[in-house]
Amino acid sequence: MVTVDWRVRRLGQAAFTVWAVLTLSFVLIRMMPGNIMGAMITRMTQQGINPGRARELVELRMTIDPDEPLLTAYGSYVVDTLQGDLGQSVYYGEPVTDVLAGALPWTLFVLSWAVFISFFIGISVGALMAYWEGGKLDVGLTSYAVLMGSIPFYVLAILLLIFLSYRYGLFPNGGRQPIGADPGFNLVYISGIIHHAALPIISMLVASGVASLGMRGNSIRVLGEDYLRVARLRGLSDITISTQYVARNAVLPMYTTLLISIGEMFGGSIVLEQVFQYHGLGWYMLSATHQRDYPLMMGGFMVITLAIVTALLLADLTYGYVDPRARRAQ
Amino acid sequence: MTRESPSPTDPGDEHELSTDIKSTPETERNGAADRPVETDGGNVNSPFEVVSEFEETRRDRYRKLYDAYVYAPVSIIWRDWRARIGLTIVVLYLLMGTVGTVLVEPTNVAEGSALINPFENAEYILGTDGHGRDLLSQTVHSTATILKMVVSGAVCTVGIGTTVGAIAGYKGGMVDTVLSSITDVFINIPGFPLVMVLGLMFDDIILGNPYAVGVLLSVAAWGGLARAIRSQMLTLREESFVEASQAMGMRTHTIVFKEIIPHLMPYVVINLTNAGRRVIFEAVALYYLGILPFENLNWGSTLNLAYQENAHVRPGALHWFLVPMVAIVFISVGLTLLGQSLDRVFNPRVRARHEKTTSPADPEGEPDDTTNANDMMGGI
Numbered sequence: 122m123v124t125v126d127w128r129v130r131r132l133g134q135a136a137f138t139v140w141a142v143l144t145l146s147f148v149l150i151r152m153m154p155g156n157i158m159g160a161m162i163t164r165m166t167q168q169g170i171n172p173g174r175a176r177e178l179v180e181l182r183m184t185i186d187p188d189e190p191l192l193t194a195y196g197s198y199v200v201d202t203l204q205g206d207l208g209q210s211v212y213y214g215e216p217v218t219d220v221l222a223g224a225l226p227w228t229l230f231v232l233s234w235a236v237f238i239s240f241f242i243g244i245s246v247g248a249l250m251a252y253w254e255g256g257k258l259d260v261g262l263t264s265y266a267v268l269m270g271s272i273p274f275y276v277l278a279i280l281l282l283i284f285l286s287y288r289y290g291l292f293p294n295g296g297r298q299p300i301g302a303d304p305g306f307n308l309v310y311i312s313g314i315i316h317h318a319a320l321p322i323i324s325m326l327v328a329s330g331v332a333s334l335g336m337r338g339n340s341i342r343v344l345g346e347d348y349l350r351v352a353r354l355r356g357l358s359d360i361t362i363s364t365q366y367v368a369r370n371a372v373l374p375m376y377t378t379l380l381i382s383i384g385e386m387f388g389g390s391i392v393l394e395q396v397f398q399y400h401g402l403g404w405y406m407l408s409a410t411h412q413r414d415y416p417l418m419m420g421g422f423m424v425i426t427l428a429i430v431t432a433l434l435l436a437d438l439t440y441g442y443v444d445p446r447a448r449r450a451q
Numbered sequence: 452m453t454r455e456s457p458s459p460t461d462p463g464d465e466h467e468l469s470t471d472i473k474s475t476p477e478t479e480r481n482g483a484a485d486r487p488v489e490t491d492g493g494n495v496n497s498p499f500e501v502v503s504e505f506e507e508t509r510r511d512r513y514r515k516l517y518d519a520y521v522y523a524p525v526s527i528i529w530r531d532w533r534a535r536i537g538l539t540i541v542v543l544y545l546l547m548g549t550v551g552t553v554l555v556e557p558t559n560v561a562e563g564s565a566l567i568n569p570f571e572n573a574e575y576i577l578g579t580d581g582h583g584r585d586l587l588s589q590t591v592h593s594t595a596t597i598l599k600m601v602v603s604g605a606v607c608t609v610g611i612g613t614t615v616g617a618i619a620g621y622k623g624g625m626v627d628t629v630l631s632s633i634t635d636v637f638i639n640i641p642g643f644p645l646v647m648v649l650g651l652m653f654d655d656i657i658l659g660n661p662y663a664v665g666v667l668l669s670v671a672a673w674g675g676l677a678r679a680i681r682s683q684m685l686t687l688r689e690e691s692f693v694e695a696s697q698a699m700g701m702r703t704h705t706i707v708f709k710e711i712i713p714h715l716m717p718y719v720v721i722n723l724t725n726a727g728r729r730v731i732f733e734a735v736a737l738y739y740l741g742i743l744p745f746e747n748l749n750w751g752s753t754l755n756l757a758y759q760e761n762a763h764v765r766p767g768a769l770h771w772f773l774v775p776m777v778a779i780v781f782i783s784v785g786l787t788l789l790g791q792s793l794d795r796v797f798n799p800r801v802r803a804r805h806e807k808t809t810s811p812a813d814p815e816g817e818p819d820d821t822t823n824a825n826d827m828m829g830g831i
Contacts, residue, residue: 137632138639145640149648157652267791271783273732275739276776279754283763283772381638381675388643392736406644407740410651422648425641433639 128438135434140199142426146419147198151191157415164413182209182416207423208416212409217420220405225424227297228394228401231318232386235325240379243329244372247336251371252363254341262333269330274389278324278396285320292320295398321397325389328382335378339371346370373444380436384429534792540785548594557747558588569770578770580753581760586774593749594778596661597731603665604672604730609723611669612676613712619677620684621707627681634677642671643733650743659746664737668730676722680715687711717793724790728783735779750775 150157158179165175189197207217250262286294298304299313343349344367352362391403398404406421408414529535560582569578569586577587619630649667650657657663687693688711696706712719737743738751741759745752753775762768 134632134635135639138636141636142640149652267784267787268780271728271787272780273735273783275736276779279758279763279772280776283769287764384639384641385643388641391643391647392740395740406647410647410742418648418651422641422644425644426639429641430639 131434131437135430138430139427142423143199143202144195146423147195150415150419151194157419160413161415182211202423207420210409210414210417210420212412212414212417217417220417221402221420221424224400224402224405225428227399228387228390228403229428230314231321231393231399231401232325232383232390234318235322235328235386236379236383238322239326239329239382240332240375242326243332244336244375245333246329247333248340248363248368248371250333250337251340251344251367254337254344263337266330266333266337269327270334272327274324274327275392275396277327278321278393281320281324282396293317297399297401317399321393321399324393324396325386328386332375332378332382335375336371339374340367343367343370376436376440376443380433383432383436387425387429531792533788537785537788537790537792540781541789544594544598544782544785547591548598551591552595555588555591557592558585560584566765566768566771568767569774577774580756580771581762581768584748586753586770589748589753590750590774590778592747593753593775596747596749597734597782599661600665600668600734601727601730603662604668604734605665605723605726607666607669608672608726608730609676609719612673612722613680613715613719615673616677616680617684617707617712617715620681621688621703621711630677631681634674634681637671638674638678640671643736645671646733647737647740647742650737654744658744664734664743665730668733669726672726672729676726679718683715683718684711687714720793721790724786724793728786728790731779731783731786735775750778 161179161182162172162175165178166172170178205218207221209215210217210220213220246262246266250259250266253259281292282294285291293299293316297314297317299310299317304310349362349366352366357366387403389403390401391407393399394401394404395407402421402425406418406425409417409421525538529538562579562583562585564579564583566581567575567579570576571578575585575587577585577590579585580589615630615634619627619634646668649670653663653667657667693706693711696710701710734743735749735751735754738745738749739754739758741752741755743751748756754772757763757768757771757775760768762771
């Protein structure tokens with residue numbers, strides 16, 4: 122076997138994923154029975170546009186020519202997409218790339234805070250549960266974690282919206298930025314943005330329940346290890362043991378959970394942004410789906426995929442710095 | 452490492468142990484399970500014993516199977532409070548989806564007056580929605596639909612994940628490379644958006660077919676399980692019992708699915724409940740967003756209607772949201788608790804202890820581990 126550097130292999134895997142998704146989306150648009158392209162042309166013809174013109178419009182919007190042979194169409198579609206041309210939105214009349222580029226930062230803003238805070242809470246709670254394993258606090262916190270894991274985030278989101286926003290008016294009931302404030306780096310605008318993002322972020326914190334159960338399991342496993350017994354015999358202080366020995370070893374496996382939850386949260390942002398009418402990536406993708414704005418919908422799908430692939434790639438490449446064992450194993 | 456092979460958790464031993472357990476109900480049957488009988492063979496002369504010793508009717512066989520696969524597991528997990536609650540909840544929903552649909556009549560528009568609050572009217576215990584439809588009836592009748600989605604979704608997810616992961620891990624080489632690459636693609640693809648796009652394209656198949664919804668949702672969900680199963684397979688395939696099976700000339704198919712997979716059963720079953728929960732969450736989300744078409748109301752489409760008719764703004768309409776929400780949260784609490792406690796059923800040590808003594812004296816496996824560790828310390 123030829124040994125390739127694992128980073129190169131990992132990069133190749135990411136490229137393969139992107140290619141696979143590109144191909145899948147081409148199949149959905151052009152080849153599948155009842156495909157998107159056919160649906161678009163039928164729709165336009167029904168609206169009174171003659172078929173020839175409709176085909177031209179479809180070509181403009183989807184960057185796929187319906188009359189070209191499959192292979193040529195596929196080739197030019199892949200090249201176009203890789204160059205950043207995702208077609209043109211039917212509803213907004215703008216290039217899909219422009220629409221989505223305006224939305225992406227907002228989604229990233231909400232999601233990064235949601236991931237960060239929920240894992241912080243999850244790890245702390247999990248460590249507490251493990252420390253008092255079997256005690257009253259453990260039972261109480263475990264029940265809390267089970268309940269958190271059983272509430273879908275959108276249920277919590279709707280409840281928060283009803284109570285904190287409509288009933289008590291503590292938070293705005295939709296939108297992503299304060300009305301009337303100057304966009305820019307001033308206090309009113311920044312605090313307004315945080316105010317608008319607060320409820321979506323809080324709704325995502327149900328993820329902390331799952332994280333804390335994982336952390337609890339890891340910590341208990343580490344607590345049973347022999348090296349911990351040795352550390353106690355050596356007379357190390359409790360603080361050293363808990364931070365240097367238990368915490369570090371228990372947190373590291375959580376990294377994988379974190380990665381998977383990033384992907385799930387991106388998918389979840391579609392529901393979340395609908396509930397709060399937060400105009401991010403998910404909101405645009407959903408409204409495109411409802412308006413049968415296929416270029417925007419497929420573009421959104423592509424951008425979310427790219428975001429997840431990139432996030433996972435970066436995380437994998439940097440994992441060696443977090444966990445020295447992984448570097449050696451590679 | 453002195454710990455490695457002779458430790459009690461050695462898979463070979465586990466294997467023997469599990470056959471022991473299977474034979475336990477058998478000996479119980481031969482010794483008349485109805486009354487407490489000494490194992491010294493004191494009353495072999497009883498005519499009942501003679502009959503059951505020589506011929507085994509079909510009914511006996513079913514009873515044995517019931518003992519080994521239903522009675523014993525249920526009585527084991529019944530000791531755990533989490534399992535008790537979880538099992539009760541799941542059974543409750545099963546009853547609601549089967550018997551409940553017969554008992555509770557389906558509801559129609561303008562059956563009662565609009566937005567009756569819960570617990571005010573005896574006829575509409577959970578109240579009515581904005582069109583005067585009974586919310587209790589909506590909840591009960593959508594349970595059957597949701598349960599069908601859960602079953603097909605969970606079985607598909609776990610089936611595909613286990614098969615792909617097991618084959619990739621066992622075969623290795625080129626097969627592994629190909630299957631792992633496919634798995635990685637599915638792990639990386641954003642599941643929910645993919646399901647959304649597919650749901651839009653196949654809406655004619657999905658309409659009124661809950662099984663299809665389950666299958667659709669499993670498309671994006673099996674990747675993680677396949678990866679986990681594969682990595683466990685990599686260690687299991689090095690075990691001696693696999694080598695023995697290979698030496699006996701068993702077919703690969705038999706080795707993987709009859710010999711190795713049973714060792715992964717705990718993991719697989721726990722994932723079955725997780726997959727079920729996931730199916731509920733995603734299906735309800737899709738119906739809530741109004742992406743999947745529906746004929747009959749279910750929890751998600753009830754939420755969708757409530758949102759569209761501004762129940763979150765209107766006063767006195769809160770229960771329109773709350774009733775389906777409670778239904779969702781309650782069943783997923785049940786599934787979570789059940790999944791957490793199921794590992795005990797498959798833990799051979801807990802099982803064996805339960806079969807031998809029916810007293811709840813020593814329920815956990817932890818004490819064993821501690822003594823083990825103590826021995827180790829002495830060894831060092």
